[in-house]
Amino acid sequence: MIADEASMAQMMTASQNGDRGIYRALLAEIQLWLEQFFRKRVPPAHLDDLVQEVMIAVHAKRATWDPSRPFYPWLAAIARYRWVDHLRKVYRSAEDELGDHDAPEDSKEEAVMARMSLDRLFVHLPDRQVEAIKLVKIEGHSIAEASARTGQSESLVKVNIHRGLKRLSALVEKAE
Amino acid sequence: MNRVPNPLIDELAEDLVPVRPISIARGVALVTLAAIATVVAVELFHGLWRGAFSGQASGFFFIANGMLGLLGAASALAVLRMASPRVGNGHEGARWSAAMLGLLPVSTLLVLGFDGLASELTHDVEGFHCFLAGSGFSLLTAGALVLWLRSGAPVSIGSASLFTGIASGAIGSFAYGMACPIDTMGHLGIWHVAPVALCALVGKLVIPRLVRW
Numbered sequence: 001m002i003a004d005e006a007s008m009a010q011m012m013t014a015s016q017n018g019d020r021g022i023y024r025a026l027l028a029e030i031q032l033w034l035e036q037f038f039r040k041r042v043p044p045a046h047l048d049d050l051v052q053e054v055m056i057a058v059h060a061k062r063a064t065w066d067p068s069r070p071f072y073p074w075l076a077a078i079a080r081y082r083w084v085d086h087l088r089k090v091y092r093s094a095e096d097e098l099g100d101h102d103a104p105e106d107s108k109e110e111a112v113m114a115r116m117s118l119d120r121l122f123v124h125l126p127d128r129q130v131e132a133i134k135l136v137k138i139e140g141h142s143i144a145e146a147s148a149r150t151g152q153s154e155s156l157v158k159v160n161i162h163r164g165l166k167r168l169s170a171l172v173e174k175a176e
Numbered sequence: 177m178n179r180v181p182n183p184l185i186d187e188l189a190e191d192l193v194p195v196r197p198i199s200i201a202r203g204v205a206l207v208t209l210a211a212i213a214t215v216v217a218v219e220l221f222h223g224l225w226r227g228a229f230s231g232q233a234s235g236f237f238f239i240a241n242g243m244l245g246l247l248g249a250a251s252a253l254a255v256l257r258m259a260s261p262r263v264g265n266g267h268e269g270a271r272w273s274a275a276m277l278g279l280l281p282v283s284t285l286l287v288l289g290f291d292g293l294a295s296e297l298t299h300d301v302e303g304f305h306c307f308l309a310g311s312g313f314s315l316l317t318a319g320a321l322v323l324w325l326r327s328g329a330p331v332s333i334g335s336a337s338l339f340t341g342i343a344s345g346a347i348g349s350f351a352y353g354m355a356c357p358i359d360t361m362g363h364l365g366i367w368h369v370a371p372v373a374l375c376a377l378v379g380k381l382v383i384p385r386l387v388r389w
Contacts, residue, residue, distance in 0.1 A: 018194035023192050027185040061329035064259060064261065065198070073264050078331065173262060
């Protein structure tokens with residue numbers, strides 16, 4: 001079970017004050033939360049790298065959390081930002097199949113998680129862009145395979161990925 | 177998920193030092209200082225128009241410059257907030273303020289017509305000077321906002337860059353507007369709004385590479 005908003009905010013406040021013990025506990029919670037957050041949205045082989053990348057970003061930017069504001073939306077914004085960046089950079093290899101490695105949802109935080117989830121971002125994209133990004137950037141198919149599956153030409157798949165990622169990067173802070 | 181030991185956690189914890197959390201109030205103070213310094217620079221280089229405060233200025237002078245000032249404040253506040261990311265951050269105030277400023281050139285076009293607009297563009301000898309000065313005086317605010325963003329963690333890089341341009345252009349043009357005695361609709365609606373458009377464009381193109389992290 002991952003710590004609730006109030007506990008995370010308290011731990012983050014202590015961490016900003018330099019409490020290393022609490023910071024270790026906070027980072028462990030963040031790691032668990034990120035693993036759940038990114039599940040199904042990155043292949044297992046990339047999960048650790050992405051989680052670590054976000055943890056390093058959290059460490060470097062820890063002063064940018066305002067203690068008067070909630071913690072999880074801050075963490076989610078950084079996680080989304082790094083995820084979009086990751087999609088831009090990484091072409092997944094064919095052997096990195098998405099596995100059924102889901103952890104059970106923490107029902108208490110489910111509503112909050114849903115509001116900040118990565119799937120939520122796709123709602124704002126046209127279906128053809130979502131399809132192209134999912135097939136190529138997340139499931140690891142080639143442009144040609146994605147073209148055959150979607151009926152879009154190869155150049156259109158590329159255009160839809162480019163436009164979709166550009167749109168995603170503009171939606172990082174969007175909650176609705 | 178199992179809790180597995182992560183050496184990265186130890187490494188980051190070892191590296192931990194106290195930090196001062198971001199504070200919007202400090203950002204507001206920084207931008208306010210930049211804006212005041214800009215007005216002081218205008219006074220030093222051009223001299224503020226004293227007539228504006230002795231009943232010589234038209235109502236349009238105050239409306240146009242007031243809109244520029246408010247747009248600068250709303251956009252700067254949006255940029256300051258963007259340095260502290262959050263799912264749910266909204267910047268509607270800045271968007272609506274920008275749309276309202278757009279009323280000035282649109283009104284100018286409606287009142288003067290295309291011929292009048294063309295005449296204003298070609299015959300207003302001071303216009304281009306105001307455009308350049310307003311754009312130039314945007315630099316202090318732009319510098320302050322870029323510094324703020326670099327110390328923060330902006331995740332909406334495109335919006336942050338665009339609004340940095342809009343805020344700095346609006347504050348620069350507002351400051352120079354205090355020195356410009358030409359208070360006609362054609363002059364203010366075109367030449368004093370144009371720096372905002374230019375700075376928005378430059379901001380959108382240049383600032384992302386300065387603040388990406």
